[in-house]
Structures are given as structure tokens and as C-alpha cells.
Amino acid sequence: MQIEFKVNGKSCSLDICPTMRLIDLLRDELGLTGTKEGCGEGECGACTVIIDGEAVNSCLVLAPQVRGKEIITVEGLAGDGELDSLQQKFIEHSAVECGFCTPGMLMSAKALLMKNPHPSEEEIRQALAGNLCRCSGYSKIIEAVKDVASLS
Ligand code: FES
Ligand code: FES
DSSP states (O other): OEEEEEETTEEEEEEOOTTOBHHHIIIIISOOTTSOOSSSSSSSOTTEEEETTEEEEGGGSBGGGGTTOEEEOGGGTOBTTBOOHHHHHHHHTTOOSSOSSHHHHHHHHHHHHHHOSSOOHHHHHHHTTTOOOSSSOSHHHHHHHHHHHTTO
């Protein structure tokens, strides 16, 4: 089946299998391998992307469900050679260890900040509650997001 949608501001039209998952569409068809697959069943958040402003686990979405929608992946955060402020603060706070969870963390945090530029720590923790990190202990990630929230 043919579907049209936007990814990172670019229009896409693809002929896909109706049972394809969004994560496979992004990684295998579009080469956007920044989106990671951890559990494949909605538990880890590594595959988080933003669809029409909402953070969504792309392993749980079928590709036909994004028809007419606008997707942002981690590749869409940096623009014109400049890192997004979230990416910059993750670096400054050493909030990345192995990095596997990082794209999902960034996209969940970005979805929060798009809706609420000045979230409380509790709201940040709530927004990241579905994202698991095996390495960092979370505190540096929370501090990085808090730092961005205090910028503007
Ligand atoms: S890979 Fe999608 S939630 Fe874990
Ligand atoms: S930095 Fe390794 S899983 Fe989070």
C-alpha cells in the first residue's frame, strides 16, 4: 500500500507492506537508524519518536498509522550543523554512557518541552518514565533536561 507522511520536515511517499512497523520503516526503508530497538514491545522507550507532537514508541505503531502525519526522529533534532539544546546539554552533563537509550530519551524530553517549555522536575521525571537506561542512573539525564528547561 502507498502512504504519504512527513519525516523531519521532508515529504515521503512509500509503497509499504501494511503490517510493517514504524520502527522498521524508519530504520530499514529510510535509513534513519538513530531510532533504536531495545525490547520491541513498548517497555524500554529506545524507539521513541515524535508523531504530531506526541512521544510514541515506534515499535508499537504500524506504518500505515502514520499516513498524513508528521514524524520527528532524533536525526531531525539538529539543524544547520547546530545541535539541539537538549543534545548539547546531554553532552555537557555527561548524560550519555553507552548511548543506546539516548535517542529515545531525547525524543521524550523534546516532546515534553515542545508542549511545556518550563516543566518541573516531577513533570520531567513523568515524561521520561517510559525510557529505560541501563547505564547512567538517570540523574544526569534529568539534570540535562532541567538545564534546557531553565534556558528560555
Ligand atoms: S523498542 Fe520500542 S519500547 Fe522498547
Ligand atoms: S546510556 Fe546506556 S542505556 Fe542509557
